[in-house]
Amino acid sequence: xxxxxxxxxxxxxxxxxxxxxxxxxxxxxxxxxxxxxxxxxxxxxxxxxxxxxxxxxxxxxxxxxxxxxxxxxxxxxxxxxxxxxxxxxxxxxxxxxxxxxxxxxxxxxxxxxxxxxxxxxxxxxxxxxxxxxxxxxxxxxxxxxxxxxxxxxxxxxxxxxxxxxxxxxxxxxxxxxxxxxxxxxxxxxxxxxxxxxxxxxxxxxxxxxxxxxxxxxxxxxxxxxxxxxxxxxxxxxxxxxxxxxxxxxxxxxxxxxxxxxxxxxxxxxxxxxxxxxxxxxxxxxxxxxxxxxxxxxxxxxxxxxxxxxxxxxxxxxxxxxxxxxxxxxxxxxxxxxxxxxxxxxxxxxxxxxxxxxxxxxxxxxxxxxxxxxxxxxxxxxxxxxxxxxxx
Amino acid sequence: xxxxxxxxxxxxxxxxxxxxxxxxxxxxxxxxxxxxxxxxxxxxxxxxxxxxxxxxxxxxxxxxxxxxxxxxxxxxxxxxxxxxxxxxxxxxxxxxxxxxxxxxxxxxxxxxxxxxxxxxxxxxxxxxxxxxxxxxxxxxxxxxxxxxxxxxxxxxxxxxxxxxxxxxxxxxxxxxxxxxxxxxxxxxxxxxxxxxxxxxxxxxxxxxxxxxxxxxxxxxxxxxxxxxxxxxxxxxxxxxxxxxxxxxxxxxxxxxxxxxxxxxxxxxxxxxxxxxxxxxxxxxxx
Numbered sequence: 001x002x003x004x005x006x007x008x009x010x011x012x013x014x015x016x017x018x019x020x021x022x023x024x025x026x027x028x029x030x031x032x033x034x035x036x037x038x039x040x041x042x043x044x045x046x047x048x049x050x051x052x053x054x055x056x057x058x059x060x061x062x063x064x065x066x067x068x069x070x071x072x073x074x075x076x077x078x079x080x081x082x083x084x085x086x087x088x089x090x091x092x093x094x095x096x097x098x099x100x101x102x103x104x105x106x107x108x109x110x111x112x113x114x115x116x117x118x119x120x121x122x123x124x125x126x127x128x129x130x131x132x133x134x135x136x137x138x139x140x141x142x143x144x145x146x147x148x149x150x151x152x153x154x155x156x157x158x159x160x161x162x163x164x165x166x167x168x169x170x171x172x173x174x175x176x177x178x179x180x181x182x183x184x185x186x187x188x189x190x191x192x193x194x195x196x197x198x199x200x201x202x203x204x205x206x207x208x209x210x211x212x213x214x215x216x217x218x219x220x221x222x223x224x225x226x227x228x229x230x231x232x233x234x235x236x237x238x239x240x241x242x243x244x245x246x247x248x249x250x251x252x253x254x255x256x257x258x259x260x261x262x263x264x265x266x267x268x269x270x271x272x273x274x275x276x277x278x279x280x281x282x283x284x285x286x287x288x289x290x291x292x293x294x295x296x297x298x299x300x301x302x303x304x305x306x307x308x309x310x311x312x313x314x315x316x317x318x319x320x321x322x323x324x325x326x327x328x329x330x331x332x333x334x335x336x337x338x339x340x341x342x343x344x345x346x347x348x349x350x351x352x353x354x355x356x357x358x359x360x361x362x363x364x365x366x367x368x369x370x371x372x373x374x375x376x377x378x379x380x381x382x383x384x385x386x387x388x389x390x391x
Numbered sequence: 392x393x394x395x396x397x398x399x400x401x402x403x404x405x406x407x408x409x410x411x412x413x414x415x416x417x418x419x420x421x422x423x424x425x426x427x428x429x430x431x432x433x434x435x436x437x438x439x440x441x442x443x444x445x446x447x448x449x450x451x452x453x454x455x456x457x458x459x460x461x462x463x464x465x466x467x468x469x470x471x472x473x474x475x476x477x478x479x480x481x482x483x484x485x486x487x488x489x490x491x492x493x494x495x496x497x498x499x500x501x502x503x504x505x506x507x508x509x510x511x512x513x514x515x516x517x518x519x520x521x522x523x524x525x526x527x528x529x530x531x532x533x534x535x536x537x538x539x540x541x542x543x544x545x546x547x548x549x550x551x552x553x554x555x556x557x558x559x560x561x562x563x564x565x566x567x568x569x570x571x572x573x574x575x576x577x578x579x580x581x582x583x584x585x586x587x588x589x590x591x592x593x594x595x596x597x598x599x600x601x602x603x604x605x606x607x608x609x610x611x612x613x614x615x616x617x618x619x620x621x622x623x624x625x626x627x628x629x630x631x632x633x634x635x636x637x638x639x640x641x642x643x644x645x646x647x648x649x650x651x652x653x654x655x656x657x658x659x660x661x662x663x664x665x666x667x668x669x670x671x672x673x674x675x676x677x
Contacts, residue, residue, distance in 0.1 A: 106493075108604035108649065111500065111574050143494065144501045184494045213466060214492040248632065260571060261545020261600050264628035265669065271630040272668055280631070285489055313550040315516060316411070316528055344554060345530040365558040368551055369670045 001210045004047045006089045007224045008206030012190070014220075015179035017172055019203045022091030028072040032065050034090040040064055044071050045089040050081040058085065061093060094204060099192035100159070101125055102173050103207075104141065104180045106187070113141040113180060115152075117159045117173065121192030141177060149174060168201045169193070183221060184214035234298050241294045244282040247302060251278025253375065254305035254337070256295045258283045258312040258322075262368070266311050269372040275379070278305045287317040292325030300335050307338040307379045311368055314345025323351035330358055338378040342371040393520035393565045394540070394585040394592070395483060395511075396459060398425075400524050403448065403457050403481070405430045405472045406464035407439045411487075415463060415528050416440050422531040424524050427455045430475070448479040459483040459526045461517065469513065470495040477508045485526045486512035486576070496574040503576055510576025515568040516546035521553075527568070529553075537562015539676055540586040542579055543598035544571055544605070548627060552598055555669060561676050564592040569605075579609035587618065594621045594676060597663070601628035602649045610657035622663045623675045626654045629667075 003011070006024040013019050023034045024047065035042045046058035053059060058080050062068035068090075078085045099121030107114040117137045120128050129136055137158045139147060149170060156170045172193065180188050189207040196202060210221040238245030244260070253275040257263035260282045267277040279302050283295050292312075299308055312322050322343065329335075341355055342363040355362050361378070363371040396402075402419065406412040407429025416439045419426050428451040429439050435446035445451045448460070460476045462469060462484065469491045476484045477499070484503070491499075491513040503510045511518060517527015522536035533550060535557035543549040549568045556563060567582045569575055579597060586592045599606035606626065613622065629651035655665050666672045 106573060108573070109608065111497075111578075113497070142501060143497045144505070181494065184492060186493060211493040213490045214494065216467065217492075246632075257547070259545055259547025259550075261543070261598070261627050262547035262551055264600055264631055265545075265548055265551065265625070268627060268630050269668060277630070313530075313547050315530055315546065315550060344533060345550065365554075367555045367669045367673070369668050 001212055001215060001221060001224075002049045003206075003208040003210065003221065003224060004049065004087070005045060005206050006047060006087070008188075008208040009203060011183055011208060011220060012176070012179055012203050012206050015182060016175040017179065017190075017203050018201060019206070020091040020094055022089055024087050024089050025072075026087055027076070028069040031068055031072045031088060031090050035062070035065065035068055038090070038092045041093040042068065043091050043093050044068070044075055045091065046075050046078060046080060046085040047087040047089055048080045048083045048085060050083050053080055056080045094194055094202065095197035096194050097197050097199075098195040100169065100195070101128070101191045102176055102193045103189035103191065104176065104185070104187070105189070107140065110140055113143070115139040115141055115155070115173070115177065117155055119159045121194070125189070125191060141180075143181065146177060146181070152177075165195060165199065165201075168199075169195070172201050172203075183208070184211045184218055185209060186211050234301055238281070238295075238298050241291060242284075243291065243295050243298070244280070244284065245298060246280040248277055248279060250304065251276040252304055252306045252379075254278050254299035254302050254308040256281050256283065256292070256299055256308065256310045256312070258287050258317065262311055262313070266309060266368055266372070269369050270309065273369075273372050273376050275307070275372070275376055278302050283312070285316045287312065287322050289321040289325040289328065292322045293328045296326055296329045300329070300333065300337065305337055306382075307340070307375045309371055309375050310339065310341040310343070311371065312341075312343045314343070314347055314351065318347040319343050319345055319351025320347040320354070323354040326360070327354050327358055330360070338375060338382065340371050340375040340378070342366070342368060393523055394582070394589050395518050395565060395567065396520050396524045396526050398523045400458045400526070401425050401427045401456060402524075402526055403428045403430055403451055403460045404442075405448070405460055405462045405476065406468070407431060407442065407444055408434045408437060409463065409465075412463045413439050415461070416442055418528070418531070419525065422525055424526075427451065427457060430472075448475045448481060452479055457481050459485065461526050462486045462488060463528075464488060466490045466492065470498060473499045473510070474502065477502050477506050480506060480508060482508060483526065484508055484510050484576075485515065485517045486510060486570075487515060487517060487528055488512075489514045491572065493574060496572060500574060500576050511567065512570040512572075512575060514572045515570035516549060518565065518567050520565045521563050529566075533557055534566060535562035537564065538591065538593035539563045540589070540592040540595040541566040541598070542582045542586075542595065543568050544600055545598065545627065546571070548598050551669065552596060552625075552672060555673055556676060559673050561673070564589060573603055578605045580612045583609060583612060583618070583622075586620065592620065594623065596672065596676070597622055597624040597658075599624060599626045599654055601626070601631060601651050601654070604649060606654040607657045610654075610661040610663065613661040613663060623672060624658050624663050624665045625669065625672055626651045626665070629655075
């Protein structure tokens with residue numbers, strides 16, 4: 001779960017990291033009230049989950065109430081990368097003496113969280129890593145043996161800070177490490193971490209992503225509600241049924257699969273043989289009759305779907321209940337689309353019998369590729385468009 | 392021979408009294424696995440399909456040595472179950488459970504490394520040495536005995552590849568599903584190392600997918616340590632739209648790292664035969 005800046009800052013503040021004074025608002029009147037408390041000038045920051053906010057003009061300044069109302073209205077009419085701005089964070093305007101970077105993210109090579117500090121704050125950290133890797137100081141974090149203050153100080157010294165400033169930054173970084181583990185984050189980033197004219201160290205921005213699997217016990221993060229932004233009603237329907245479903249544009253082949261890897265491989269095979277996947281769908285480990293039926297309904301409703309590949313294994317699940325789910329939908333809807341089922345595993349004979357009774361094409365012993373070829377042949381018979389893509 | 396599990400492997404099931412646990416205890420017994428106990432705190436003295444249940448791993452080990460544990464408890468209980476197994480030095484711990492919190496997985500990985508315990512998973516279907524034994528939830532009959540070793544991140548792709556081979560009369564020595572999560576106990580390199588010296592394994596199949604760096608690290612390993620066996624790889628997700636999560640926590644591409652291209656290129660440079668289709672995979676195994 002990605003957090004908005006204001007949510008992330010609330011968590012960081014609780015972990016002892018100073019953040020600028022301010023509050024989140026949904027309209028100009030509220031903004032003026034917050035600014036009255038803070039005193040002018042103030043900064044207005046669009047609250048969106050996507051990056052590129054600065055470049056898109058999502059951060060403005062206001063020296064007085066008139067300017068604040070004007071800018072707030074302008075920002076609240078803005079979309080950034082397709083995401084509408086609905087909330088603004090109004091904060092005191094800082095006088096920046098120095099901009100640093102501090103972040104922790106999982107390193108795919110060592111599979112350990114890695115602390116990163118850079119004196120080049122305010123820049124995209126991927127850019128820093130590429131152009132001036134020497135300016136990025138890293139420390140792997142062993143969750144069973146977290147670094148003490150001296151190790152953190154050493155890293156901050158390397159980043160070029162000294163004395164009191166260095167000590168304040170090191171303390172902040174140590175709190176950042178605590179926050180990463182306490183809130184079970186996948187990533188935390190403060191960019192920039194600011195030293196202002198008075199020597200205060202402040203998190204001027206906050207990017208946090210909390211592990212979804214931990215939300216059951218991370219009450220604070222779980223309490224941040226999200227209005228469903230799924231524009232696509234089918235994605236919403238899938239989400240309600242706890243089915244992983246991603247819709248692709250311009251596809252003609254629908255997919256119901258059990259397992260993400262098998263789903264991705266099925267999409268690859270569809271592409272290789274001249275089809276275009278209309279969706280990715282992973283039923284996951286709990287493919288009951290009901291969930292299989294729900295998944296098939298969603299794919300049947302997916303616009304542009306002319307043929308459907310159902311690719312399942314009876315592992316944790318069994319083929320009989322999955323076949324019953326398929327049969328239930330076919331009996332109710334009599335869909336016109338071409339359908340090929342590849343299914344084997346636990347209770348496969350029972351499952352196959354249910355499908356055979358409905359004259360559904362089954363691939364019993366063949367590969368996913370054979371199932372795709374069979375489906376493509378059926379589509380060709382029906383004179384369905386072949387995409388320009390051939391493999 | 393085979394690797395990790397064989398006919399002698401004595402297995403316990405942590406979470407044997409749950410719904411999944413009971414079902415898979417039965418399935419292991421049907422596959423003639425030497426199941427020596429179940430573990431569920433508070434249920435000591437019970438039986439599951441004739442298998443005695445104990446309150447702790449230590450209690451089982453008072454009665455019998457244990458070679459492997461299969462953990463099928465719900466996500467919130469995995470850390471405690473894994474600690475129990477690790478502290479008692481169960482050599483092989485297979486964590487089947489999906490949706491294990493990342494920070495728990497980090498702790499489990501760290502503790503296991505210090506204790507010299509091998510963790511497989513989380514989020515895996517487990518390990519099977521067809522015809523000998525399994526510590527996993529795969530349907531045994533779609534796996535056949537033979538000379539091909541299989542390593543895969545995805546559970547259902549392990550089923551797919553193994554059953555495709557089995558249907559063509561090509562058996563497998565051991566199939567290891569290392570799991571779909573980003574942080575896992577055992578990665579491609581570790582299993583490649585085991586297959587290297589297994590006399591029963593003649594060829595190794597590596598089934599990767601987009602996201603993470605396990606495939607690139609495997610390529611680096613193969614380049615630095617010349618490998619005596621043919622390695623054939625398939626990378627799933629080459630056509631997945633970037634920046635969209637395709638279900639697996641591990642299958643995420645960010646900033647060009649972990650793309651299908653980078654994995655395929657590095658594996659090819661390491662001398663691996665990378666196939667583009669599942670049928671080609673079968674042909675390469677003949």
